[in-house]
């Protein structure tokens with residue numbers, strides 16, 4: 494059962510009141526699988542749509558910080574009759590403590606996270622040690638973390654944080670998925686421009 498009573502400090506509660514209310518409402522009205530598949534940074538939903546169509550028996554929950562993109566994606570899912578995907582609009586790290594129980598996440602996709610180049614913005618990065626601590630708690634043993642990026646220095650930083658974290662280990666190459674995952678918006682662009690993409694595939698130990 495999600496933790497509907499989880500509260501952040503007053504400033505966060507005030508600043509993020511709309512998305513927090515939406516996340517709490519969603520958690521109240523929906524029971525999520527105890528083997529949850531999730532994406533952080535779903536953008537306009539292209540990747541989640543692909544996964545949902547390919548795997549009609551699995552429900553996919555996306556978290557996208559920009560409300561306009563989340564609602565556009567949900568409208569298109571509805572029009573296309575896709576009922577096994579939904580995108581909530583919130584900061585993923587505010588949504589997770591409310592929505593997801595410890596050990597509930599089975600797989601998490603983080604595709605092309607924003608690099609946040611400036612030192613003072615680094616704390617907004619999705620993959621960084623403090624967020625990995627929380628993700629490790631929410632993931633079950635053996636749960637998969639699939640990350641892709643076309644930003645070399647960000648890949649180096651994320652890999653360093655993941656390799657240093659005691660709860661994560663790289664997925665051996667032999668266990669990489671045989672079928673390629675669907676393309677996200679950014680995948681489409683990197684393929685068109687022939688940009689090199691790095692795969693950071695890890696699992697919860």
Ligand SMILES: C[S@@+](CC[C@H](N)C(=O)[O-])C[C@H]1O[C@@H](n2cnc3c(N)ncnc32)[C@H](O)[C@@H]1O
Nearest residue numbers: 534536556557558584585604605607677678679
């Ligand atoms: C560079 S885009 C990549 C989008 C998409 N995953 C793709 O591969 O095309 C990064 C996305 O993450 C979203 N985002 C950034 N920080 C986030 C956070 N803390 N929680 C949820 N979404 C976030 C952005 O709004 C944006 O849609």
